Amino acid sequence: MEELSPQLRHQLAQFQQAQQQAQALMTQRQQLELLMRETERTLEELDKLQEGAPVYKSVGTILVKSEREELKKSLSEQKETLDLRIKTIGRQEERVVQRLREMREKLEVALKGKQLDEGAA
Numbered sequence: 001m002e003e004l005s006p007q008l009r010h011q012l013a014q015f016q017q018a019q020q021q022a023q024a025l026m027t028q029r030q031q032l033e034l035l036m037r038e039t040e041r042t043l044e045e046l047d048k049l050q051e052g053a054p055v056y057k058s059v060g061t062i063l064v065k066s067e068r069e070e071l072k073k074s075l076s077e078q079k080e081t082l083d084l085r086i087k088t089i090g091r092q093e094e095r096v097v098q099r100l101r102e103m104r105e106k107l108e109v110a111l112k113g114k115q116l117d118e119g120a121a
Contacts (some may be wrong), residue, residue: 008114011103013014018100018103022097025092029089029093031090036082036083039079043075043079051068054068055066
């Protein structure tokens with residue numbers, strides 16, 4: 001098989017970069033979703049506690065006594081931030097996947113054309 005043209009090699013390299021970007025976005029989204037689930041579970045557990053029960057939050061490698069309502073407020077804010085980040089990354093991921101589809105179609109057409117050219121030669 002003959003060498004690929006520089007233009008086709010460039011398109012393949014761009015396609016591979018887009019695949020890596022999609023993979024990175026997916027991994028990042030999954031990590032944020034995991035953190036979101038942990039935050040939701042923590043909020044649920046805080047709601048189950050009796051009023052005045054001691055609560056602690058992790059600060060680095062130590063636990064610090066905290067006020068329940070203050071901790072709930074902080075976790076709720078964290079949850080909102082995570083939700084926004086997950087939605088933003090999801091939209092980015094959708095755009096990259098759509099770009100991948102378009103690039104794949106163009107590459108398939110170009111490669112089929114190249115095979116037809118080689119077959120005629």
